[in-house]
Amino acid sequence: MPKVNTKLVSWDEIVNWTYSLSKKIEESGWRPDIVVSIARGGYIPARLVCDFLDINDLVSIQVLHWGKAAEITATAHVRYGFQADLKGKKVLIVDDICDTGDSIIVAKEYIEKNYSPGEIKVAVxxxxxxxxxxxxxxxxDEVKEWVWYQYPWTRAEDTTNFIEKILVEYSKSGRNELTLKELIETFREWYGIDVGDRYYKLAIDKLARQGKIRIVGEEKIIVQQR
Structure with a gap:
């Protein structure tokens, strides 16, 4: 069975990390004129960095790259740009994580080409x-061994995708039914995290609405649709 090395991230960790990140920027002596968040993962870290550094100017650029959790499904590309005068300005690009780095590279090149900034730096x-x-x-943090960071702002989405992976693997082995209890136990075993009942329910309800599963009986038997 496929398993993914996953770290469940708390909101307190996010605040602590972005505070530490802001201190590193401040101590460098370099101060940005504007912050550009990479959507969607960079929204919250960028806003917190702005708060800690007392920066008012914040815009966002959306770069698509990751599809389902822990799967790259497309070449990184800009989906939505923004309108702002960045000519000659110091620009700080903020994202949650630099994994492959493709989203950051694409965002940086797009900003350089279309907005003529004075200087661009990147923070994650x-x-x-x-x-x-x-x-x-x-x-x-420098992370030397790959791990999927399960940030709070993608918890429902990631849980849905991870559960779908489990169901696909069970289907490959010829089993198309399992109880909700079995599903949650498998989730915890594969990913080493427990997201809580709220997120399991959100994920199951979403898959049911999409017609990918049916929920049968009081024991909540999960039946995959063919």
Whole structure:
């Protein structure tokens, strides 16, 4: 059975990491004129960095790369840009994590080409140095062994995708029915985390609405649709 090395991230960790990140930026002596968050993962870290550094100007650029949790399903590309005058300005790009680094590279090149900034630097909470194509200017943790960071803002989405992976694997082995209890136990075993009843329910309800599963009986038997 496929398993993914996963870290369940708390909100307290996010606040602590972004505070540490802000201190690193401040201590460097370099102060950005504007912060650009990479959507969607960079929204919250960027806002917290702005708060800690007392920066008012914040915009966002959306770069698509990751599809389902822990799966790269497309070439990184800009989906939505923004309107702002960045000519000659110091720009800080903020994302949650630098994994492959593709989203950051694409965002940086897009900003350089379309907005003529004076200088661009990059800040993230985690830098997975073993696989990243770039090294951010500012980061909190260097992660040498790949791990999927399960941030609070993607918990429902990731839980849904992880559960779907489990159901696919069970289907491959010829089993198309299992209880909710079995499903949750498998989830905890494969990913080493427990997201809580709220997120399991959200994920199951979403898969049911999509017609991918049916829920049968009081024991909540999960039946995969063919």
């Amino acid at each position: 909470m985690q830098w997975i140095s073993s696989v990243a194509k770039i090294k951010p200017d500012f980061y909190v």
